[in-house]
Amino acid sequence: MGPRVSAAALADRLTGLIGPRASVARGVLDQHGQSESHYRNLPPDIVVFPETTQEVAEIVKLCADVGMPIIPFGAGTSLEGNTAAVAGGVCFDFARMNKVLAVHASDMDVVVQPGITRKQLGAELRNTGLFFPIDPGADASIGGMTSTRASGTMAVRYGTMKDNVMALEVVLADGRVIRTAQRARKSAAGYDLTRMFVGAEGTLGVITEITLKVHPVPQAISAAVCSFDTLHDAVDTAISVIQAAIPVARVELLDDVMMRGINVYAKLGYREAPTLFFEFHGSETSVAEQAEAAQAIAADHGGHGFAWAKAPEDRSRLWHARDNTLYAGLGLRPGARAVITDVCVPISRLAECLTETRRDADEHGFTAPIVGHVGDGNFHMLILIDPALPDETEGAKALQARMVARAIAMDGTCTGEHGIGLGKIDYLTDELGGAVDVMRSIKRTLDPNGLMNPGKIFADGAVA
């Protein structure tokens, strides 16, 4: 069932409400339909740029009145088509709702609007002695990170968005505004609605305010890099570091293909072998002790050339390489696009999952670098394809399907941090079976007309 008015008629009403902050300009629409991954452009009919929760609620009510889809949009950096307007509709761009509303330094929390990006938030927190540790690589918006349950390199120490979102303000599908929690550090008061909206990809409501935990800036930071002969040795090192209760802040694995990409991209001379990047946070003493203990463990597993970086500029150079894996990976095949996918498995199965996936990609002739948040058992593969060749796209999707099936068979998940979006709807059912029916019941209850970011998480026809 489509909307009951034309997009043009709704656009007129929206212009009446917020003036030029409702746009139907072709360029604006196209910009909001694109993806950083391989999905085709699926633009909305209208883009709005609300400035207040009240405006969001009013626009949601207008959309609900006429049956028009509602798609929240942050920085557009998601990877599974999570903001694609599969059925048209109104895209809510939160670029103008990007303020820090409060910094509670004693409580170590901040209240922000959803459009602020993580780098903007980092800049706002400078000089407070606090920082926000979730780093998914891209300069994503906090609203988008909340909606995809993002995590990234520091999750092994600081948790994911699930662990760092304390409370939300949400506009529901009928325009009601709720707050999911107060600002206490913990609560046993009723159902955990906060966690219900974190990771819901905008399919249950529109997030308009987020209370986040922030953390004290560590007194000292040091970083290190170390290569290994096999993926197994690298993974076993990471597992041993964690089992030894070394509170590592980051432990990232790059495979030989990705290391080659980094050498090419950044004109570096790293050994092109499976490599771990470490970062340690703590007091001066603690950081030194952590790094020495990790070095000893790496040596036990045949690690080569454990290289240290304590000075900020040395650390930056080291991590700059890691932070640019997307571009470094793409550089391995100029002109290519990437099918970017992630899975997460129990770490005892990670080496096996990585090795089989590496072999599978190689056997099928794909250039497909791998990078992993190895402390969590989470890894990404960038499958480089020429989008003009349908066979390659199909082959990449088949390779991804085998990778996901392998992860699920190992008691893992079809996505550790990118979300379901458009791309992993079938895999969600493969993974969780009947639990998906429960998710669908909740979706129907909170969004009976199926207007909230339709086509994501669930197959299109499945909800309505």
Add this chain to the structure above:
Amino acid sequence: MGPRVSAAALADRLTGLIGPRASVARGVLDQHGQSESHYRNLPPDIVVFPETTQEVAEIVKLCADVGMPIIPFGAGTSLEGNTAAVAGGVCFDFARMNKVLAVHASDMDVVVQPGITRKQLGAELRNTGLFFPIDPGADASIGGMTSTRASGTMAVRYGTMKDNVMALEVVLADGRVIRTAQRARKSAAGYDLTRMFVGAEGTLGVITEITLKVHPVPQAISAAVCSFDTLHDAVDTAISVIQAAIPVARVELLDDVMMRGINVYAKLGYREAPTLFFEFHGSETSVAEQAEAAQAIAADHGGHGFAWAKAPEDRSRLWHARDNTLYAGLGLRPGARAVITDVCVPISRLAECLTETRRDADEHGFTAPIVGHVGDGNFHMLILIDPALPDETEGAKALQARMVARAIAMDGTCTGEHGIGLGKIDYLTDELGGAVDVMRSIKRTLDPNGLMNPGKIFADGAVA
């Protein structure tokens, strides 16, 4: 609308299914209707002792067929009447489902049945190098702790049940069995059903299996105790310790009244003043460094006689005092019962909330010791009453109401870790307003006939 058959008729059918593991013996029923807090005995009609998930599902289906309430029961240690059979029904006692099903040492997780208690789990983990850190004081069952979103003394370092439950198997109200997640450390696959059932107090389904994070036993542990002239000084010390990024494992506050109780109970000679109990986990070096840093901060806030305990027997003696606050508190008024209540506020407001609550209790003539998980902003008050005097019960409830209102006004929660149960239903609405309607929608969707632990979280008539 009551059940469509008599309890006796259902008991016959249950006996047919599981033999003598269905009981209607008066003593058994009464034992399952009682509470560790001040609630009157509200026994179920039947108690069953299932041994498998399949049995739970079959019994749930029988109950659903005839409209009989379903009440999951662990160790019976909850404090808000969370297992009271307000409308009769079938109590599911999980005493016979108390196994560890798997220990995945490399992955640092375990799979357990809901009836295992935390001390039993601790014993099972001995010799694995791993431990489960959630310690609510009582020897609660893991199923009960999951259902009330328990936390306790080590939450400041290791998180609450919300953070340590990785996946659940749940029997739904119609007997369907679902798994909420795989065993990966993190996932972005669909709605977070795990967190929806954690803290739902059995009102959405019956938990039959729990996958938990476990943690490496720290290499070294040390403990310390330090008294202060005022609650403010003690709280400010705790805040400074946390802001200094000292990864304290426990920081517990006992007020002067509670310290008096402990001296009487354990024949000790502590100063009867606000007192902090600390515990530090880490390497030998790190623990020493943490404790020294905390000592310096305590001294800055006028801390008296920072006393150390490194040897296990000294630590045990020190924490034994803290661990027996319930009995120590009750000992302050022989023959009394306790109205036990908890709230949690942002830590910047904690000193104010504590001081006002202390004054309020004193002014109204109550002996009411206070103990707090101060790193989280969470504290408990034991209001000692003579249950034979209705005025005292009413006065205690009014004191609790003022304490809760104070916490909510400070952006805190009406319960940090005990749950809503019977006792805090109205406060939940005071705290979260319209969000409670969303909780109620979810309840109606998953339990349309209102059979799952009725009368808890929501007022009786509100759901059906």
